[in-house]
Amino acid sequence: MNSTSPIGQPLPRVDGRLKVTGQAKYAAEFEIPGLLHGSVVNSTIARGRVRRIDTTAAEAVAGVVLVLTHENRPPVASYDEPYQDDDAADGSPFRPLYNDRVLYSGQPLALVVAESLELARYAGSLVRIEYDVEPHQTDLAAVREQAHPAPEEVPSRGDFEAAYRGAPLQIDHEYGTPIEHHNPMEPHASTVHYQPGDELIIHDKTQGVQNCMRYVEGVFGLEGKVQVHSPFVGGAFGSGLRPQYQLPLAVMAALKLKRSVRVVLKRQQMFTFGYRPRTLQRLAIGFSPNGRLEALHHGSLGQTSRFEDFTEHEVEWSGALYACDNVQLEYRLGSLDVYTPIDMRAPGAAIGVYALEAAMDEVAYAAAIDPLQLRLRNYTEINGNQGKPYSSKELCACYEQGAERFGWSRRPLEARSMRDGHELIGWGMATGVWEAMQMPASAKACLAADGRLIVSSATADIGTGTYTVMTQIAASALGLPMDRVEFRLGDSRFAQAPLEGGSATVSSVGSAVHQACVGLREKILDAAQQSPASPFTGASLDDVAFEDGELVLKREPARRVPLTQLIQTSGTLEAEASVKPGDEREKYATGTHSAIFVEVRVDEALGTVRVTRVVSAVAAGKVINPKTAASQILGGVVWGIGMALHEETWTDHRLGRYMNHNLAEYHVPVNADIHDIDVFFVEEQDSVVNDLGSKGVGEIGIVGVAAAVANAIYHATGKRVRDLPITPDKLL
């Protein structure tokens, strides 16, 4: 990487113009002549059987082509395996329109297909469904006693019970987090372009085109006949990690009618599949008067469906983040008549670290220690779960620089010590942590005849900036200006890529892109050496540089050939690379870390909270693009504020049904809720995580924010609200 390398530059998004001019097409925007439109009819009961579906009135509507139900759908696989996608939970995946069983309220029971969306929706309102209703249970708190261990090993160490009993000071509290739904701006949609011979070209909203391709091929027996495209995704946050039901429904209709079909979910239906599970968590901590942790128990009860056991890393963070010799972790699941949860932004960490960091704040007050000092006192460079050192962990720099920017040293220790008129002011902080994963990935690099570099991989850009950072990595590797490089993604025919999730795309796909470009360097040098009078004869890759679109002999920089000239004689050059995590990673724990400092103002009489200042200091290795990375963190912080104060899906447990399923009543922060947010990255060198030294920033931004807000509210008011969200009624 030379001095003009685009890596580390805060470049604007390469796809920005396409997006703001409406040229970026999303799954529901692909027009096909003769396209039909499907509208889904969902169950109104939570458990039972469909006794009868009366579709006569719907079918009588002019323009309605088909009403698809479990009784007339095309054949589908009868074993679980084809349904088990790359992100499947343990168990037996949901099969849309498979039989008459109703497993949850909102389950798709029919698809009305018509000449227009409006007709399909109207006809859907005429479908009459009779049920045999069975008793249901949707309340996690009601099944505490029946909960079972999660199918996931959680590490423990030392002797918690004895150490807790022997500790001079103890806290023991329960923390609750509600169901949350992803609600990306773009609803889930699939447009199935039917080709003769049951070949399907599918435009789907997804975080994994190859995952959806395999799913459709397997469920419908269409091996080798399916392409899935997803060039642009209007937000997903995890909701696109698994194929959602609109995809198989659209495919069923297309196969049955041998026509192209589109199915778009409406906002209310965005509450009828995966979500962040409700949890009830217990933190019991024994500690010394100087705040050292002696014993720590973190138990979580999460909800899941009756057909799958959804697991995520909720409690492990408590065994990793601080030094403590006696750690007991426990993770149980309660099965309910609901759909299976799915990963949502920092799955597990967002809620598990909330509970841990809120509990740490309680320890700080009990020991009368500044909350930041408490974290420093229990600092460790070792991940205690694994007994391994971190490949890098600049969390101390986050604490120090974040505290400095925030002005933390001026914080009075006592709660309720700052006031301005009707408002109490409080300052709180928390730590954030996420994994730095890498997964096997491939990419292909191609130097085209016009001298442009085309790099591709079957990954996704869910608004995170994948297009931009991959272009930067490729441009840097071959010394090309950004505008001569094009990165392509979202096509199942491209080189293998993992699901776009877990903050692992730069680490995984970015490494493959880099490696493919390194492979292309060899091909280019080889091509340059073909002519008899080549100045590069005998040169190795170490002897040459790729600069400003030219191949340069390092010892005689005047000897240089433009790549555009080389390609004239050589023809198109290509290289493909597959990259796996390096063996060196095995010796280390890897992670990203952050420190969050928050100021709140609480109108005590009315219970309203304003988050007036946030400082988020992040350590995530080498940041490829500080602009898109900071946007990721900003979005995470905003979501963390929403998690602390606003977000909650309410269930009517008598009906077993979500009741605030629209964006007027399901509250996320609006602009007026968001004030000053200061995001920055600290320097962090890491040669272990991958060749780029980059860790990914999709998740870390949200982790810890809700705890910092809750802790600031305690500092302001002296009230400890442990059940999120902290709405006005809880502060009265």
Add this chain to the structure above:
Amino acid sequence: MNPFSYARPASVDDAVKLAGPDARFIAGGTNLLDLMKENVLRPRQLIDITHLPLREVAASGNGGLRVGALVSNADLAWHPEVEARYPLLSQAILAGASGQLRNMATTGGNLLQRTRCWYFYDTGTPCNKREPGSGCGARDGVNRMNAILGASDACVAVHPSDMCVALAALKATVHVQGRQGAREIAFADFHRLPGDEPQRDNVLADDELITAIELPAEGFATHYRYLKVRERASYAFALVSVAVALEMDGDTVRQAHVALGGVAHKPWRREEAEALLVGQRADDTHFAAAADALLAGAQPLAYNAFKVELARRAIIRALDEAARGVTR
């Protein structure tokens, strides 16, 4: 959305001739279209009134202001006469919805907003307001946003408007026209409590169209406050809201109008509560007495007991700020 016919009458007379139980007038459509898309309302005919000459804001005979039914919420909030003489109304309008919605929504339509009760909106659940006789899902359901005052066994919905709370405190008059002619309805009499007929939000007959809202001469431009408590800073319906209009003589209250939003099927006023303030010192003792009288008999539900105390505190705060002239 069900099939419907569409008409665009040229006059108010023509409009009311077309009206009937299966027809709906449409102006801004900010609520009606949503309800049609969700299949909550299924009118057979839409009568587009947007071309009727009802967009004027003009002085009324008695020194007040007459606001045409089609004046947009945004235009009304920012109208110089309203800002200067009825700032309570401006404040209330701007506390509601969003800029885009206020640009489309009309004065008359604001009065006719349907409740935001979660059960009314979800056709998969029972609701007496949507389908009379089907039962009330909210009474024993998730009723956090529902009524604490004036509800019935059949319905615990609340009226969602902010503007109407201010109009109640300002004692506006609603002008309507039907096939039998025009009539005036005092604002307090316009919306109704649910009783046994929760499907009826107000006293309008099927053939009646709101043509104007008339504001009285007294606008309480010095001592007023619209205080809305909600779960986020914008674009959320009120947990509770309070509109206060006071006439002060030094520290003494000469005239007091107080209306609550978010607590009942209509903007909630009680003259006996207001009377407790008149002639009294503007202090917390009298404010609390008025608040208690206004909230007397409150019957909270499983999830909304907090509203009683929250409303009490909000009333005291709003009265205090109005009396001191803290307008914000």
